[in-house]
Amino acid sequence: MARRERCSGCGINMLVSPEARVVRCSECHTLTNLVPMNARPGRTRYNGPPRMHENLYGNGPSPQHPQYPQPRPSLSPVPIYGRKRALLCGVNYHGKSYKLKGSINDVKSMKYLLVETLGFPNDSILMLTENEREPSKIPTKQNIRKALKWLVYGCQPGDSLVFHFSGHGTRQKDYNHDEVDGFDEALCPLDHETEGNIIDDEINDTIVKPLTRGTTLHAIIDACYSGTVLDLPFVCRMNKEGRYMWEDQRNPLFYKRTSGGLAFCFSACDDHQTSADTTVNELD
Numbered sequence: 001m002a003r004r005e006r007c008s009g010c011g012i013n014m015l016v017s018p019e020a021r022v023v024r025c026s027e028c029h030t031l032t033n034l035v036p037m038n039a040r041p042g043r044t045r046y047n048g049p050p051r052m053h054e055n056l057y058g059n060g061p062s063p064q065h066p067q068y069p070q071p072r073p074s075l076s077p078v079p080i081y082g083r084k085r086a087l088l089c090g091v092n093y094h095g096k097s098y099k100l101k102g103s104i105n106d107v108k109s110m111k112y113l114l115v116e117t118l119g120f121p122n123d124s125i126l127m128l129t130e131n132e133r134e135p136s137k138i139p140t141k142q143n144i145r146k147a148l149k150w151l152v153y154g155c156q157p158g159d160s161l162v163f164h165f166s167g168h169g170t171r172q173k174d175y176n177h178d179e180v181d182g183f184d185e186a187l188c189p190l191d192h193e194t195e196g197n198i199i200d201d202e203i204n205d206t207i208v209k210p211l212t213r214g215t216t217l218h219a220i221i222d223a224c225y226s227g228t229v230l231d232l233p234f235v236c237r238m239n240k241e242g243r244y245m246w247e248d249q250r251n252p253l254f255y256k257r258t259s260g261g262l263a264f265c266f267s268a269c270d271d272h273q274t275s276a277d278t279t280v281n282e283l284d
Contacts, residue, residue: 212260
């Protein structure tokens, strides 16, 4: 029996078959990754409140919340090794009064780390900077949008994905009331003055929701107001002494989770804070 799904590009409702995993929108031609009906968390049986489990950092138990039952694990184990793919965006905003000096160097350093230390193949890393010669690799809003979809397209168990953005961030009024503080966080592409920003709702739809079981995404966001720019359901706040607490920012009216995968975001500052450029000159 056919079901309705929302396009991750333009947001219209599409009629798709129950077994469909990917669908192309007839309006904007965006590819949307789908979760099979029998694999959705909402269709699993709930057997009461889950048990407490050890915190990721080993500093005490943290509860899994009973109102969001987890899907049953597959009988087949998740592969240990999968594909590695990374999207690195560095925007210096050359010629602007708010130009930055170190963003492009940031992504160069990140690429070196991924390749030399973490074993990412060179051809699995897409860099968007103002220094790129190909027009498709300039960090405009359209190019970043396409690159985000490329990052998660066809993700499979065992895949390791990385999204790094170094540039300006901002925040704007939240019009759909899914934010605790009343503001949407956003990233500023090179042409944000004319094309606008990329807000957290879109980022979550594009690279968080499509993550299937066994897929892991690490996002490193070096920008102002970037605390919850991926709109993840839980936020870990840690002080200088290493003490931390988890904040539950889930809204039952909005689906902000993955499709079984894991997503981690390391942000330069909180949603109400700004970050500054380094005084060190950019390296070649």
